[in-house]
Amino acid sequence: MISENNQQNSLSDVTYPLYENGYSYTGVNGNIRDRLPVFDDILSLKWQRSLADRNGDTRKLLPLWIADMDFETVPTVKEALQKRISTGIYGYSYIPESYKEAVADWFKNRFHHSLLSREIIPFTGVIPAINAAIYAFTRPRANVLLQTPVYHPFFKAIASTGRTLLKSPLVRKNNRYEIDFVGFEKVIREQRPELFVLCNPQNPTGRVFSREELQRLTDICLRYRVFIVADEIHSDIVFKPTEFTSTLNLNNEELSRHLIVCTSTSKTFNLAGLASANIFIKDTLVRKRFLETVEKLGQQGHGPGFIQTIAAETAYRTGKYWLRETLSYIQENFAYAYKRLDEELPHVWHSEKPEGTYFLWLDFSRYGFSNRELENLLLVRCRIQANQGYIFGEEGSGFVRINIACPRSILKEALDRLVEELKNYRV
Structure with missing residues (x-):
């Protein structure tokens, strides 16, 4: 895990070995660290549905729902396609x-x-x-x-x-x-x-x-x-x-x-x-x-x-080194999220440790929200677009699935909003 203070330098000097075609690639940091690709013109389902202002709220709606990453793919893939x-x-x-x-x-x-x-x-x-x-x-x-x-x-x-x-x-x-x-x-x-x-x-x-x-x-x-x-x-x-x-x-x-x-x-x-x-x-x-x-x-x-x-x-x-570093970054996201949840939102349940996928599966049931209230809390009050648990079956009622394959600045902002909003509710 990396701390908030040193996260900018955690992987910044990683250089991948040369690929067979002679290209080298310096870490995922160039694609991930607190920087998002420009989504304005690329028809991103995840982001295009989240950019529009709603109800006059000037905060950006954070899209942490559909299962894709905010990270650019393997550079050699882009080169081969071009x-x-x-x-x-x-x-x-x-x-x-x-x-x-x-x-x-x-x-x-x-x-x-x-x-x-x-x-x-x-x-x-x-x-x-x-x-x-x-x-x-x-x-x-x-x-x-x-x-x-x-x-x-x-x-x-x-x-x-x-x-x-x-x-x-x-x-x-x-x-x-x-x-x-x-x-x-x-x-x-x-x-x-x-x-x-x-x-x-x-x-x-x-x-x-x-x-x-x-x-x-x-x-x-x-x-x-x-x-x-x-x-x-x-x-x-x-x-x-x-x-x-x-x-x-x-x-x-x-x-x-x-x-x-x-x-x-x-x-x-x-x-x-x-x-x-x-x-x-x-x-x-x-x-x-x-x-x-x-x-x-x-x-x-x-x-x-x-x-x-x-x-x-x-x-x-050619993608194994890209995947290795991307998994490392996502695992750091899990560590960051778990630490903040444990310290600031102890009534929100999460699994003991991440095993697979890039999803947080969080249980808000101790707050007593209905599915509609929980959805309103995230989407309207916190302006976080996540997958509501009930869509995964009735066993998911009271849960939320949050995609954390994103820059840590986005994850931090989402957790900041959740912590601030849930201060208003007693368990």
């Missing part, structure tokens, strides 16, 4: 084998995956892939299981495909969220879901499930023949000493016949606006069934375009 765009030729393209090689190398080096080219399916996004998987591996009106609170588009995916939502809520224990294995198996045994969407690292709680937890979860699913779709989009956003274990690391041949894994560069390298994903399917028959369903849904051209593949391949080949 080079390709300068050609002026934007016709049909194909995905080169080098793209899959870059994906396979990244996941082998970071997570010890062993992926063959045919097992990597480039896709336009994780949510479109989950929709396709629900169609492929469940029957109409089948039950689909989620662990709540959870990423809210999952609810829409289940409803839009004509399936029925089942929930097995996570439980708060020992100052963090844990899996209720007894309840999880009870729901499966009694209501027989055909598919389980696993979110790991977990959004919004930030839990990163251990190998033992994943083994127990998947064993239960296999016992009742429940297909698993693992959303591992935040797998790179994990903080030491926590280690990420993918469901692919469980090395279970039977599991591979009941599993697809969804990943993307969008969170890792701040490329969410370039819609793309990589879906990992080890089993031949599962892969065949998934791709046939994709075609039936009219998504034959399901892969990302050349802009997306250039960005992703370049990021995977």
